Amino acid sequence: MQSKRSSHLILCLLALVLCFQNCAFAGKQPILVTTLAEYNQAVKTLQPGDTLMLANGVWQDAELVFKGEGTAEKHIVLIAETPGQVFLEGKSNLRIGGSHLIVKGLVFRNGWTPSSEVISFSIDSKTLAFNSRVTECVIDNYNNPDRNSQDSWVMMFGKNNRFDHNHIEGKRNTGVTMAVRLNSESSQDNHHRIDHNYFGPRPVLGSNGGETLRVGTSTYSLTDSNTLIENNYFEKCNGETEIISIKSGGNIIRGNVFLESKGSLTLRHGNGNTVERNIFLGNGKSETGGIRIINADHIIRDNYMQDLRGKEFRAGITVMNGVPNSTINRYHQVKNAQILNNSLINISKIELAVGSDTERSAVPEGNLFANNLVTSEGGVDAFQAYDKIDGIAFKDNVSNFKSTVVPSGFSQQEIKLEKAENGLYYPVDKTIKAGAPRDLKVLDITETGASWYPKTHREITFDTGKTLPVTPGLNTISDALKLAKAGDILQLAPGKYEQTKVLDIEVPVSIRSAQKSQISFVGTHLFEIYDGGSLSLDGIQVDGSKAADAAGNAIIKVNRAGTLHNYKLKVANSSFSDLTVNHSFNFLEASPGSFADTIQIDNSEFSKLTGSVLLLHKETDDLGKYNAEYVILEQNSFEEIGGMVADIYRGGTDESTFGPYFIAEKNQVRDAGKGSRNKEGASFSVTGAQWLVFEDNTLYSSAPVKVVDLVGTPYVHFSQNQLQDTSAIIHTKYQAKK
Template structure:
C-alpha cells in the first residue's frame, strides 16, 4: 500500500508556544525598519521583547545580540508569526545567551553571507542556550546552484532549532549544519526537533545534505546533539539526507518520507539511531541507514517499501579503509543492530563498497533479532565480502526467499494491519517468540516506547496497536505551513503558428506556461536564438510533413543556437526538422541554461530530424553548460545526422563528482554520420554522494559515428548507471571500442556490432548477447532490416518502425 500524507498523522500543526506567552517581559519594543531594530538591539536586556512589524523586510542584516536568562530570555519575534517576510539579500546572526527568535519567514531572496541564519556573529561571539523557533526558510536560493551557503549554522552550546519549516533549497550547501570547530562548540548538547524538512531536489554533486553534524576533520570529537521528532520529505539532495560526522549523537523518532537517500553515520562513533520510520512508497532510490565507524546502536527502526540499492539500501554496513584518513572510511566495529523491522524493501547491504581501497570488513558487529518481511520475492541481503566479523542471531525472515547464513530463520509470521497501513505481529506468534533470541543486551522498549513483556524480533511488541511517535508527532510552524510556491494552473493553450521569418519567435512571446505551439508545414526562419523561459511544447501538425526550422541566410552575426532552455522549465520538441546548415553552420540545436544556473530543467525531443550542425568549433546537437543540471534529457523516435557531435554533457571537468544530467534516455533513434561521438556524458572524480547519472539507450542505430583514430561512439566516463540494449553499432571502421563500460551498473545486451570494433567492459560491467554480425539492411538509409537479418532472429534489435511511422 502507498502511504500518503492522509494516512500519516504527522502534519504541520498549529502549536501553542505557551512558554513565551507566560514570560513577563521587562520591555516590549516595536520596530518597523532595520534602523529601528539596530537601535533597539543595542540597549536590549534580559526579559525584553523586540517585535518586528508585519510586512516585507528587504536586504536586511539582522544581528541579534544580548544576554538573557533562563527565566527572562530576550525574544525577537514577528508581530504575527509568518507575516514578517525577510527578502532580498538578507541574513540573521545570533550571539549571546538565552535568546529566542520566533516567527520569521525568509523567502524570495538569497544571502551573500555564509549562512542565512547563524548562531554566531564571528568566531568570538556566538550563541548559547538560544532558540530558533516557528520560522521558515523557503526557496531562498542564489542564481547559481554552485554558490555554497548553508541555511542554518548552529554554533555554541545548548541551542535549539525547533518547529521550523525548511523547503526548496537548490544550491550547494547543507540545509542545517552543527559546527564543532573549537572548544566552545564541542559537547554542545544542541537539540534539533519538530522541524519539517521539505523537498530538496537532487543537487548533482556533493553538498546536498539536509543535516550535517560536524566535519571530517573534527569527526572524532563529541557533539551530543539530539535530532528527534522531525519530518524529512522528498529530501533528495544527495545520498546523505543526514550526515553524521561527530560522536555521541542521537537520532530518534524521525520520519523519512519518499526521500532519495539515507541517514548516514559517515564519520564519528557511538551514535544511537532508534525508533525512526523510513517510508519509500516504492519510489526510486529511497533508503534507510548507512553505517560506518564504531560503537553505534541501531534499534527499533521501521523501514517500509524502500527501493534503493548500493549505498541507498534499507540497512547498509560498509567496508573500511586500512589506516583510513579522516575523510575516508573507518572500519565498522562494535556496532549493535537489533530489533529493526524491514518490510518489502530492497536487500540489506553487508560489507558494502568493498574494493581495493575499502578492504576491511566489519568486526565485532551484532546483527540480531531483526524482522524482515517480503512478499515480493525480493532478495534478503547482498554480501560483498566475508562475514566473519558479524554475529548473527535471532533474525526472522517472513519471505519467499531465504538467506544462507546461520542466525536467520524462516518463520511464517501472523500479521495484523494497524490502520490498514502498518504490519504488526499478532499476539499469537509462537514460532516468532521461539526463534527470537534475547541475548546480550536486548532492547527493553519497542518502537512506540512500550515495554517489551514478551521479547520478539522486530521493532514492535506483539499486538501493539499504537503508532510509532514518528507517525503522530507535530512538526513545522504554528502558522500556515503551506509555504511552497503555488504552482500555476497549467492550461494547454494551443497557438497556431504560420511559416515565415520570425513567426515562431513572435508566437513564443505570447505563450504562457503549458502552451502548445502548433506549426503548420513550411519553413520557419530564425534571425536570433530563442530563449525558452516557460515550459512549452513546439510541435508540427503532421508527423510526416515536418515543418523546417532554419536560420536566415546572410545575417551579419549568426545565432549560436536555436533554443536555450532556461532553468526551471521544460521544452518539448515534436514532429520537427531542425537544420543547422549555413555557410558557417550553426553550433547547437538546443543548449542548457547559461553556466551555473541553479534550477533544473528538462528537454524532450520526439520524432524530430536534426541535421547539419557541422561547425567544427565545438558544435553539437545538444550542449549542457557547466554548472547546469537536467532532470531528464529524452530523445525518442528521432534521427540525428550529418553533425560534428551529438549530445554533449561533458563540461563538468573539475572531477569533483559533478555531472550535467540525471537521466539521459534515447529510444528508437538514429545517429548517422557523426564525426566525433554520439553521446559524451561525463562524471569525474570519486564522489559517492549522488546517484551518479543514468543513461538508457534502447532500440537505436549508430552508423558511421566517431570513425576517426581513437574515436568512439559513446563516452560514458564515470556515469554510474548505463543500460544499452537492443541497438546496432556499425560502420565505424577506425573505432577500437565503440562502448567502454566500467562499473557493476553498466551493461550492454542484445546488440549487434558490425565493422565497429568490440565492446569493452571492466570493473564489473557486463556484456551479454552481443553479435558481431552484418545487420543486413533491406533499406540502408532508413535501417530497415532484410528478412535474413540477425536483428529479427531474437528479441527485436534496431528500430521499432511501428513507432516511427
C-alpha cells in the same frame, strides 16, 4: 441601590488591577521597528524580558545581528509583527549571539545570503549562542544563483540551543542545508535539539555537498556532540547520498520520517550514536535508502523501513568495511553495532562489508543483527556481502526468503502482513516478535514546520497549462513564446516556420506539432535554456541548413550562466537534419554549472551532424560533478554523426552522488563518431556513470562505444547489441581520464 454600589466597586477594582499590570510591564511592550537603522539602534538596548518586533513587509538586504543576554526566566525575543508577514529578501541573513534568545516567525525568500549562512547561531568565533531558540521560521528557495557557490542555510554553534518547527525547502546550490559545528570546545557536547522541522524537497545536486543535515565534521568526529534530532519530516531530500550525515558521537536520531528521500541516514564518523523509531518510506522510488553504518558502538533499533529501492550506500541497512588504522577522515571499522528489532518491509537490499577493496579491508567486528523482520518482493535474497561477515552475529531474525549470504540466524517463513492503525505493516501472526514495535508513532507532516506556511512544491511540469495555437511564418514561434507561462503548450499548425530570433526557454514549455511542422533558423542556435526553463518537443522537424556559418552551432544550448534549477529536456517523434554548415554543429550543448534532471529522446531521427548529439562533458574539475542525472535514448535513428551520439563525463572518485544514469535501447546508429575532430574516437563516450544499460542497439560502420568506470561498483549492462563494421565495445574499469 446596594447592587449598583457593588458593581461600581468591582469595576474600580478591575481598573486598579489593570493599572498595576500595565505599570508592572511598563517598558516591556514589544519594541516595533520599521527600518534596519531602527533595528540596529534598538538591539543595542535590549534587556532580559524585551521583545523586538519587525514590522510586516519586505526587509531588503537586511543583515540582522541579534545579540543579548537574557535569562532562563526572561528571554530576549526577536519576532515578526505577524508570523509569516515579515520577508527577508535580497542579500539578508541573521546572526545570533548571547544567551536565552528566541527568534520567531521570519521568512527568508527571493535572494540569498551574503555570507556563508542564512541563520547562524554565532556572530563571530567568540560570540556564540547558548540556550537559544529559532522557531517557526522559513527558508524557501533562498539560493545563490550559482549552483557551485557554497553556503549553508542554518549553522548551529554554542550549546543547549533549539531549532524547531521551521520550514526549510528548496536548497539548490552546493552546501549542507543545516549543520551542527563542533569546531571549538564551547560547541562540543552541546545538547542541541533539532525537532519538528519540515525539511522539504532538495533536488539532486549532481555533486558532493548536498546533505540536508550534518552533525560535526571529520576533524572533530571523535568528539561527542550529544545532539537530539527528533520528530522531523524529510520529504524528497535528494541532494546526495547522505540525507543526514552524522560526523560526531553521542547523538540520538529518533522519531523522524523520511519520505521518498534518495540516500540514507549515514553514521559517517563518530561513535556511540543511537538511531531509533524512525520511519523510512521509499514508495518504490529509486535510490531510496535506510541507514548506513560506519565506526563503533552504534545502536540501530526499532526502525521501520518500507519499499526502499536503494543498494550499496543506499540499502535498507548498509554495513561498511573500514580502513585498517584509518585516518580520521576515512572509514573506521564497524565495531559493536547493535542492529535490533527493525522492520525492513519489501526492500531491495541489505548490504554488508560494502566498499571492500585494497584500502577498505577491515571487515565488521563484534556486531549483532537480531530480532529484525525482513521481507523482499517475491522472496528474493535481499542480502549482499562483499567480504567476510563473521564479525556480524545473526540471531532470532525472521524473513520471507532463504539467504545464501546469511545462512543462519533467520527463521524463513511465509509472512502475511496487515496494515495497523498507525499505517504500518505488521505480521498477521502475532507470535512473530521480530521487527519494529507496534506502538510506533508515524509523525504527521502537519506536526512539523510553521503551521501558517503551506507545504507546496514547485516541481518542473509539462503540459499543465494552456494550449497556444501557432501559425506558420516568420518568428511566429518566438511571438507565441512571449505569451507562454509555465506548463503551456505551443501547438504548431502544419507548415513552415522560420526563426531569426533565438527561442529563449525560461519556464517549462512544450512545443508540439501533429504533422512534423518544419522549422529553420538563421542564428547560431535555435533554443536557449535559461535557469528555470525546461523544454519538451514533440512532432517537429528542424533543418539546420540556413543556420549561421559558425563553429559550435547547436539546436539547443544551455545558458552560459548555468542553471540553479534542474531542467528537463524531452524530445519525441521529431527529426533534426543538415547540421553541417560548419564544424562541431551539435544538437544539445550543456554549459558548466548546468544540470539536467532528465534528458529523454524517443523515436526521433538525427542525420548529418558535424558535431555531437549530446554534449554533457562540461564538468572537468574531477570533483564528482556532472551535467545530467538521467540520459535516456530509446528507438532513435542516428546517421552521419561526426562527433558522438552522447559524450557524458563524471570525473573524480567521490562516492556521494547517484548518477549519471545512461540508458540506450533499440537505437539505430550508422556512420557515427568518425569525424576528424572527434578526439575520443568513439560513437558513445560514457565516463563515470553509476548506472548504464546499453541494450538492443545496432551500430553500422561506426566508431566504438567507450565506457570508463571511475568510482564505486557501477551497474553496467550490455546486451543484444549488433555491431556491423564496428569495433567491439571498450569497457575500462577504474581508470581515471587523463
